[in-house]
Amino acid sequence: MSSEQQIIESRIKSEYKWGFTTDIDMETIPKGLNEDIVRLISAKKNEPEWMLEWRLKAFRHWLTMTEPRWPNVDIAPIDYQDAYYYAAPKQTEAPKSLDEVDPKLLETFEKLGISLEEQKRLTGVAVDAVMDSVSVATTFKDELAKHGIIFCSFSEAVQDHPELIKKYMGTVVPYTDNFFAALNSAVFTDGSFCYIPKGVRCPMELSTYFRINAANTGQFERTLIVAEPGSYVSYLEGCTAPMRDENQLHAAVVELIADRDAEIKYSTVQNWYPGDENGKGGIYNFVTKRGICLDDNAKISWTQVETGSAITWKYPSVILKGDNSVGEFYSVALTNNYQQADTGTKMIHVGKNTKSTIISKGISAGKSHNSYRGLVKIHKGAHNARNFSQCDSLLIGDRCGAHTFPYLEIEDKTAKVEHEATTSKIGEDQIFYCNQRGIGTEDAIGIIVNGYCKEVFKELPMEFAVEAQKLLAISLEGSVG
Amino acid sequence: MSKLNYDEIRDWYVSNFNTFENNLNGSLDVPFHKVRKSAIAKFEELGFPARRHEEWKYTNITPLLKEKLPLAGKSDRFSAADLAAYTFEGLEKNLLVFVNGQYSKELSNYKNTVDGVIIENLASALKNHSDLIADSLSQYANYDDEAFVALNTAYANDGLFIYVPDNAEVEAPLHLLHLSDSNDGAFFSNTRHLIVAGKNSRLKVVESHHGIGDAICFNNFVSEVVVMDNARVDHVKLQDEHSAAYHIYNLQAHQEKESVYSLVNIDIGGKLTRNNLNVALKAEHCEGHLIGFYMGSKKQHIDNHTAIDHAMPNCYSNEIYKGILGGKASGVFNGKIFVREDAQKTNAYQDNKALLLSDDAKVNTKPQLEIFADDVKCSHGATVGQLDEEAIFYLRSRGIPKEKAQSMMQYAFASDVFEYIPIESVREKIDHTIFERFKTL
Incomplete structure (x- = not known):
């Protein structure tokens, strides 16, 4: 045990390596939140009247709401007036190609391991890079356009494809949905929009990389993915932020719409700055993610690896409306130091023969708290609906907490619902087994934790899976006990 | 209201x-x-x-x-x-x-x-x-x-x-x-x-x-x-x-x-x-058992909220809850297990199962673990389903009428709960009452 203890001591000061800031001219608007700010954001983005109307409706609704208190987390009160709601790297004109993008921005993303240069073509991933409030660049647009795929920033979509935005925005997550969704709807600044036409299989992974850079800003982005009948898309999302002492708010909304026979695979590697080892600073990650299987045989799959953020509060959900539609949720949530996570999913079965699978792996270390909260709802008439849920928790250290709050609401007798949960620590015998084969304790923990999460990692696209495994090892550094 | x-x-x-x-x-x-x-x-x-x-x-x-x-x-x-x-x-x-x-x-x-x-x-x-x-x-x-x-x-x-x-x-x-x-x-x-x-x-x-x-x-x-x-x-x-x-x-x-x-x-x-x-x-070294069975028909509503609080180390708890709902009955099960910081070496088990027999019956289940200690073994399972059609078919193919086959299956589902009743005459009477009651579901 003492050697293990020493390993902990030596590694406990592992740093968040994405914590640098980019010194770049930023354009911000005054602090605070009121109708004028909402109007200003809309004006900055040169939005049409209907968009502003929608924002204002959302804002007025937000004023009537109160912050949710039910999550199993401790939140210091958030002063919504003490933040900038718009911050953008200064650029005179929108860049027409990557060559015109400020090299400093490209460098930032380079440093984060996200090269926006076309040479990354080999990996075949199209990236929309978002810094603070605006999208910096989107790669492979032309290539995708050949297939009829629209992949661009949300602001561009509002300008170029207003009919699609009007038709789909807010249909899955209405602005009345919850406090943070309403806030987002009022002040969202950018995000990604993706439209896959009928019968098209998207030839590459689409990805958005979110970066918070400015201080005292909130990041509010919206992602909307529409998959027309018979189409397929795999979408990745990554995020980091600089190390700062104050908490920053990130309240995003993600809406997925899968029509008949369409499939959307949405993967997230969330690595916002989690705060330091004393729990100071870090991002509040309050995100509303929801998908709808609109018609028969649609499929939506959420995979998430949550290692960052001081507080995570998110429940990627699927509404299984079409018959035979499938919803999946694979999650690894790791908390260390003073991080808190309250995450899980909602599977709402409406159609017949709908299936859902939930695999959630929680890992708590240090003084962190990790909760799984999930709902499986089988509506009356959702004949032969099937759900399987497995929620495992791994505790590393004796000062952390792991909690499970599954809600199962069953209104149809033909439903079959199974839920399993276990909580345990890494077995000393497992570590001993590795040790006697010459594997050091820290590596052994890494191997065991990776094995524990394997079911989820195998759902990630390959590049991400490798990244996620590394991320997990880094986030765990120093927590071994 | x-x-x-x-x-x-x-x-x-x-x-x-x-x-x-x-x-x-x-x-x-x-x-x-x-x-x-x-x-x-x-x-x-x-x-x-x-x-x-x-x-x-x-x-x-x-x-x-x-x-x-x-x-x-x-x-x-x-x-x-x-x-x-x-x-x-x-x-x-x-x-x-x-x-x-x-x-x-x-x-x-x-x-x-x-x-x-x-x-x-x-x-x-x-x-x-x-x-x-x-x-x-x-x-x-x-x-x-x-x-x-x-x-x-x-x-x-x-x-x-x-x-x-x-x-x-x-x-x-x-x-x-x-x-x-x-x-x-x-x-x-x-x-x-x-x-x-x-x-x-x-x-x-x-x-x-x-x-x-x-x-x-x-x-x-x-x-x-x-x-x-x-x-x-x-x-x-x-x-x-x-x-x-x-x-x-x-x-x-x-x-x-x-x-x-x-x-x-x-x-x-x-x-x-x-x-x-x-x-x-x-x-330390306590043992707690919470065993339950519920059965509802018509518009009955049965809600069981249980909480087992492991405050000290080396305790064992065992919870098994089963329910059968027919008619327009609704059931609720909420099972909390708390394992406090000091309660190392806790062994807690929870299992809850519900059978829905009719289109209008419903059940809401919320098993809940809140764990603050690391050296623990806690597991829970929850299932909701209906009687196995194949098993009923098997019984019917052997000449057992449908209703009887269903009662038998229901009884098989529930009976291990009654085994926990430590007094024989009580067990037998409850066992009998419930078997008879299956017909009314």
Whole structure:
């Protein structure tokens, strides 16, 4: 045990390596939140009247709401007036190609391991890079356009494809949905929009990389993915932020719409700055993610690896409306130091023969708290609906907490619902087994934790899976006990 | 239902407290009366729980709040001969009967044979054993955030006080028979039990609840069970009330070192049942068992909220809950397991299964683990499904009619719960009653 203890001591000061800031001219608007700010954001983005109307409706609704208190987390009160709601790297004109993008921005993303240069073509991933409030660049647009795929920033979509935005925005997550969704709807600044036409299989992974850079800003982005009948898309999302002492708010909304026979695979590697080892600073990650299987045989799959953020509060959900539609949720949530996570999913079965699978792996270390909260709802008439849920928790250290709050609401007798949960620590015998084969304790923990999460990692696209495994090892550094 | 009704009915129970006080006839000077007063104040503050209260999300008590129910009166409709239908073989001589929440000396049949054991109705024990009672009564069932416990504590007068001294063994199981008669109109009855099992003692208690009549009876129970070092208490509860009964039962069990507490809780009657069953493992090497079965048909609603609190290391808890719902019945299961920071080496197991037999039946399940210690083994499983068609087909292909095949399958699903009932005659009778009841589903 003492050697293990020493390993902990030596590694406990592992740093968040994405914590640098980019010194770049930023354009911000005054602090605070009121109708004028909402109007200003809309004006900055040169939005049409209907968009502003929608924002204002959302804002007025937000004023009537109160912050949710039910999550199993401790939140210091958030002063919504003490933040900038718009911050953008200064650029005179929108860049027409990557060559015109400020090299400093490209460098930032380079440093984060996200090269926006076309040479990354080999990996075949199209990236929309978002810094603070605006999208910096989107790669492979032309290539995708050949297939009829629209992949661009949300602001561009509002300008170029207003009919699609009007038709789909807010249909899955209405602005009345919850406090943070309403806030987002009022002040969202950018995000990604993706439209896959009928019968098209998207030839590459689409990805958005979110970066918070400015201080005292909130990041509010919206992602909307529409998959027309018979189409397929795999979408990745990554995020980091600089190390700062104050908490920053990130309240995003993600809406997925899968029509008949369409499939959307949405993967997230969330690595916002989690705060330091004393729990100071870090991002509040309050995100509303929801998908709808609109018609028969649609499929939506959420995979998430949550290692960052001081507080995570998110429940990627699927509404299984079409018959035979499938919803999946694979999650690894790791908390260390003073991080808190309250995450899980909602599977709402409406159609017949709908299936859902939930695999959630929680890992708590240090003084962190990790909760799984999930709902499986089988509506009356959702004949032969099937759900399987497995929620495992791994505790590393004796000062952390792991909690499970599954809600199962069953209104149809033909439903079959199974839920399993276990909580345990890494077995000393497992570590001993590795040790006697010459594997050091820290590596052994890494191997065991990776094995524990394997079911989820195998759902990630390959590049991400490798990244996620590394991320997990880094986030765990120093927590071994 | 409007907020007004909640407040109006709450105020009614608060104002009716004066009537209750006036009827106490001189028991106002017992020390416990102070607790009653603070409890009614607390109740006034809390009010009845609305559905926005997370713990009452799935249980709607508004039908109970439509009428201003008076305190239960006496009933003489039950005669000693009637009791045969409710008693268990071999337990007839250990019978303690409560009618509408009041102890009935005439119907009870009990003689104490063990030195030092006190078995007395609470109303008289409050006067005769006030010191012993003061140590325990209302020390465990907290009324700070549970309105029904507050209400019960305020109106606590009758019920049973069982005190088993250190090293004593009450060999014969006690039978606490609760009867309700609402033929003379709707009422509110309040029963409070206190069971204290001293060090190294042994006790078996069987509770059963039945009723006649068709007006509402609101039966509000609180039981506190204290199990001292190395003692063992086996507790069986059968609730088979009539179809207009609202059965609200709060149990608080408190366990000391190396003690064992086992509860088998069976709900097959009543219109609305809400059990809050809390077991606190407050010292090392305790063992707690919570075993339950519920069955509902028509518009019955059965809600079981259980909580097992592992406060200290090396304890073991085992929870198995099964339910069968037909008609338009609805079931709720909420099973919490807390493992506190100190409770290393905890081993907690929870399993809950529900069968839905009809299109209109529904079940809401929320198993919940909250764990603050790392060296623990905790697992829970929950399933909801229907009878296996293939198994039914198998039975039918062997000439067993469909209905019979279904009953057999239901019985197979439920029967392992009954195995936990430690008294043979009780087990057999309950087993038989339920098997017969399957036909009504």
